[in-house]
């Protein structure tokens with residue numbers, strides 16, 4: 001990863017930390033109006049943890065996730081991924097950071113309709129340095145029996161599991177999920193959460209999940225609460241529940 005500036009400060013040393021942000025703000029300006037999407041957010045996200053971001057619509061969760069994933073940049077403040085300062089990277093550096101370190105899962109699965117499950121995952125394994133075999137990634141999400149199916153031949157939950165396989169096949173350091181169950185019914189949503197929990201447990205991938213469903217917080221190691229762009233509370237769960245126990 002190349003730093004744009006040579007004097008980019010190191011994040012205060014903390015080996016177990018995946019992300020650290022300091023005073024992160026994002027203001028969107030459209031003509032005369034400006035919207036503060038993130039307001040002075042300082043936080044840590046830890047290696048291997050399953051973290052849930054909770055907050056009302058418009059509270060800044062997606063904006064934060066996009067900045068952590070290198071899809072967007074803050075108006076002010078700083079972000080570190082492990083020892084590297086993301087806010088010191090050029091656009092090219094951010095592209096490399098995303099390619100090498102980040103798996104994304106979105107509400108709508110964004111699969112290529114003309115490609116099979118295996119071929120959709122291969123899109124990523126073809127360009128990653130040390131990927132899993134696509135059949136292994138699809139096996140991890142319980143889809144070994146759907147390798148040659150096309151998106152239109154799969155349920156919403158199965159399509160989301162292909163999207164998860166695609167995201168994890170490059171063995172990313174972080175898996176960032178924006179409303180991964182938002183388009184699914186409760187039964188299918190639980191299955192997708194089970195896959196995310198299992199991937200987190202078996203691969204140790206730091207996982208961040210945005211949700212509107214407050215019940216999902218009970219399966220997380222940590223929960224971050226957002227209101228009007230501000231981080232207003234952080235909770236650590238002493239006891240986590242399984243996705244199947246979630247009262248949807």
Ligand SMILES: Nc1ncnc2c1ncn2[C@@H]1O[C@H](COP(=O)(O)OP(=O)(O)OP(=O)(O)O)[C@@H](O)[C@H]1O
Nearest residue numbers: 028035036037055056057058059060061062063064
């Ligand atoms: N590209 C943009 N241009 C202008 N305003 C934006 C843009 N993206 C987000 N916003 C505004 O920033 C605020 C935070 O949006 P964000 O999508 O981060 O919230 P959220 O908590 O993820 O919401 P939701 O749960 O509905 O997805 C909102 O008021 C939103 O309208």
